[in-house]
Amino acid sequence: MVERLIPTALVEDNKFCPGCGHGIINRILAEVLDEMKLTDKAIGSMAVGCACLMVDTFGVDWIQSPHGRAAALATGIKRCRPENPVFTYQGDGDSMSIGFSETMYAAFRNENITAILVNNGIFGMTGGQMAPTSLPGQKTVTSPMGRNTDLTGQPLNIINQMKDLNIGYLARGSVTSIKNINRVKKYIRNAFETQMSGGGYSMVEILSPCPTNWKMMPDKSLEHIDNTVTTYYPLGEYVKKGGDSNE
């Protein structure tokens, strides 16, 4: 049996709501950094959103980016510090709404950075507004009758936007079960291994519950991801080129 000790980057209790997926994802990320011996060298490009609650609790070097610009900031950090592992940690609103352009162009340029994109289908921190990732019919404070896709388009599938680009690694996981959590951990590890071997852009999108703004109990939130959210956002590895991204 293996020891399961709190990884070193988790320096304080997190500040997320009860049942929030960010807490699980923070721990997986911290475990991967420890196992790859990267915790002391990692530099995070911090998003705006509930991700920014990590500034006091997740013990790596951070730079706070303006809303949506984490991939552009990470690009600058990586180009100045090519030896350091550089990652973004962003919500869906940050990375796929206000920062869609920066997110896409970092992938388009095949920047050698890792993007961790936490998709909870909503603007969590600001109180539950509709995001481009919200599901058809989803009730939010700005779509009280449910998301109308005739007016607002279909849910934004970022992996479909990226999967034909020349990038190193692309995967989508969820945190709804032990099996899925272990898979996401493998994906995050693959992403950092891609970066550390110079393999180009790596991104892991993670479907994550926001029980507070979904107005759902935590257990129902996990069921909702398994039964409904994954039908719009299928799980799996989409691009896996290892260190060979420029062929």
Next chain:
Amino acid sequence: MSKKDSKKSVLTLHPERCKGCRYCIPTCPKDAISVSEKINQKGYKPVMVDMETCIGCGSCYTICPDYVFEIKEVQ
């Protein structure tokens, strides 16, 4: 028995970190986790573990968003 085999996985609980999401309860294969009646400093009723039933498998560690569980190896 080899030295390695004589090690045991033992759970350490940090109930002060628990926010009461209850993800761990259905995840435990031994049904060793239940809810305490006491309220912790954060204002939630934390989980508690029946140490006699717990096998130290670490499922609770994996699902917990709040780092309430650790599994340590002891001789």
